[in-house]
Amino acid sequence: MNLKLDKIDRKILDILQSNAKITNAQLSKEIGLSPAPTLERVKKLENSGIIKSYHAKLDTDKIGMGVSTFVYATLKGHNKSNIEIFMEAINKIEEVIECHHVTGSGDFVLKVIAKDIASYQQLMLEKVSDISVVDNLQSMVILSTFKDSKVMPIPE
Amino acid sequence: MNLKLDKIDRKILDILQSNAKITNAQLSKEIGLSPAPTLERVKKLENSGIIKSYHAKLDTDKIGMGVSTFVYATLKGHNKSNIEIFMEAINKIEEVIECHHVTGSGDFVLKVIAKDIASYQQLMLEKVSDISVVDNLQSMVILSTFKDSKVMPIPE
DNA sequence: ATTTGTACCGAATTATATTTTGCATCTAAT
DNA sequence: ATTAGATGCAAAATATAATTCGGTACAAAT
Numbered sequence: 224m225n226l227k228l229d230k231i232d233r234k235i236l237d238i239l240q241s242n243a244k245i246t247n248a249q250l251s252k253e254i255g256l257s258p259a260p261t262l263e264r265v266k267k268l269e270n271s272g273i274i275k276s277y278h279a280k281l282d283t284d285k286i287g288m289g290v291s292t293f294v295y296a297t298l299k300g301h302n303k304s305n306i307e308i309f310m311e312a313i314n315k316i317e318e319v320i321e322c323h324h325v326t327g328s329g330d331f332v333l334k335v336i337a338k339d340i341a342s343y344q345q346l347m348l349e350k351v352s353d354i355s356v357v358d359n360l361q362s363m364v365i366l367s368t369f370k371d372s373k374v375m376p377i378p379e
Numbered sequence: 380m381n382l383k384l385d386k387i388d389r390k391i392l393d394i395l396q397s398n399a400k401i402t403n404a405q406l407s408k409e410i411g412l413s414p415a416p417t418l419e420r421v422k423k424l425e426n427s428g429i430i431k432s433y434h435a436k437l438d439t440d441k442i443g444m445g446v447s448t449f450v451y452a453t454l455k456g457h458n459k460s461n462i463e464i465f466m467e468a469i470n471k472i473e474e475v476i477e478c479h480h481v482t483g484s485g486d487f488v489l490k491v492i493a494k495d496i497a498s499y500q501q502l503m504l505e506k507v508s509d510i511s512v513v514d515n516l517q518s519m520v521i522l523s524t525f526k527d528s529k530v531m532p533i534p535e
Numbered sequence: 536a537t538t539t540g541t542a543c544c545g546a547a548t549t550a551t552a553t554t555t556t557g558c559a560t561c562t563a564a565t
Numbered sequence: 566a567t568t569a570g571a572t573g574c575a576a577a578a579t580a581t582a583a584t585t586c587g588g589t590a591c592a593a594a595t
Contacts, residue, residue, distance in 0.1 A: 228442070236442070239435035243399055247583060260543050262584070273441045278434055278529035279395035285429045286384070286392070287534045293449075293481065293488055310525050322526035325449065325519040332449055332519065338534045363481040363488065369466050370478035373434035378443045378494045403552060413575050418553070 228273075231256070233377045235264055236273070240374040243277045280373065283336060290343050291365040294333040294351070297358045301329020305356040312354040318346050340364075384429075387412065389533045391420055392429070396530040399433045436529065439492060446499050447521040450489040450507070453514045457485020461512040468510040474502055496520075 228236070234254050238245060245253075251261035268274045283291060298305050306329070313322050313333070321334035335351075337343035352360060384392070390410050394401060401409075407417035424430045439447060454461050462485070469478050469489070477490035491507075493499035508516060 236435070236437060240437065241432075241434065243433035243435045246581090248581090256542095257544050258583075259545080259585085263542080271441070272438055275436045275438050276397075276529075277399035278397065278436060279392070279399045280431045280434060280529075281392060281396065281531060281533075282428055282431050283531065285427070286531070288531055291479075293479070314526060317528070317530075317532040319526065320528045320531060321524070323447075323449070323524045324522045326522060327519060330519075332521075336531055363483060363486075365488075366480045366482060368477070368479045370470060370475065372473070372476045373432075373436075374473075375437060375439065375442065375444055375476060375492055376473045377437075402550090404550090412573095414552080415554085415576085416574055419573085 232264060232268065235268065236377055237374060239274065287338055288336045290337045290339055292335045293363045294335055295361040296331040296333060298329055298356045299358045308356050309354060316350050384533065388420060388424065391424065392533055393530060395430065443494055444492045446493045446495055448491045449519045450491055451517040452487040452489060454485055454512045455514045464512050465510060472506050
């Protein structure tokens with residue numbers, strides 16, 4: 224599988240990142256090819272794994288998930304087994320929508336969403352703090368998000 | 380516009396969050412309705428703004444954006460005018476894909492992507508540190524991401 | 536020069552989305 | 566209880582879009 228991206232591929236990726244629901248016909252117009260090779264390129268991008276998946280983005284307020292936070296979590300020891308215990312527990316909590324292992328002594332950044340502050344507190348106390356290997360948790364509540372781009376730049 | 384979501388709506392949202400490319404026919408099967416009312420519901424969810432948009436998710440490594448970081452930024456003073464200067468500058472930097480205003484004295488969390496550490500450093504020095512109102516920057520490099528769910532739970 | 540592979544186009548085919556129609560259910564007012 | 570209005574539905578018909586197919590052009594390798 225050839226992963227080399229030309230200018231047209233990058234344009235396709237740019238467009239599909241910002242609007243996944245564009246029709247192939249419209250996409251082909253915007254990149255200046257006919258529908259057939261356009262579709263071929265898109266399929267190639269999908270099959271090669273460059274495009275991993277397609278997702279609907281929801282309005283958190285409108286679905287009643289008004290509280291979003293970042294949580295910085297430290298473990299009691301950042302050995303492999305503790306990390307595995309942590310990962311497994313985190314994966315079961317659907318309100319934890321992201322979990323990243325970051326530099327700094329074995330620490331993690333989580334993104335958590337909740338209905339309101341009360342349910343957030345409950346969630347953290349009952350589900351996250353409760354994970355045996357968790358040492359410290361530090362929450363930052365997101366007051367507002369003024370950039371949340373789903374479009375990543377693609378280097379040449 | 381009625382924003383009340385019933386069980387079927389929540390199921391639709393759940394499915395479209397994890398797979399935006401599902402056909403209406405398949406979606407209707409999974410929720411147990413016929414295509415017509417299914418499409419009606421999806422359109423209603425789109426028009427009401429509950430579904431904001433649809434996006435392709437790319438593989439950061441495969442597009443050559445191997446470095447992702449969280450950056451905690453503090454401003455020299457967190458008054459309205461400084462925040463506006465900061466926001467405007469940040470919006471122009473396409474490598475900064477997220478920017479959130481968080482609790483703590485006027486601080487921000489950014490998510491930044493780059494080709495490699497060298498270009499990351501260059502980006503931060505030349506574009507981010509350079510914003511006049513920025514006081515302090517603290518970077519955390521993401522070593523690995525083991526949860527990045529695009530599916531938010533929806534409360535009843 | 537010939538072969539091989541790749542990318543492209545236009546047209547035909549197939550799949551899918553959208554609209555329409557009419558029926559069933561529910562609610563509220565009489 | 567009955568009626569009127571609204572809502573939601575299934576099924577069929579239509580419109581639109583995606584996909585496939587055959588063929589052409591071009592580039593690189595032999």
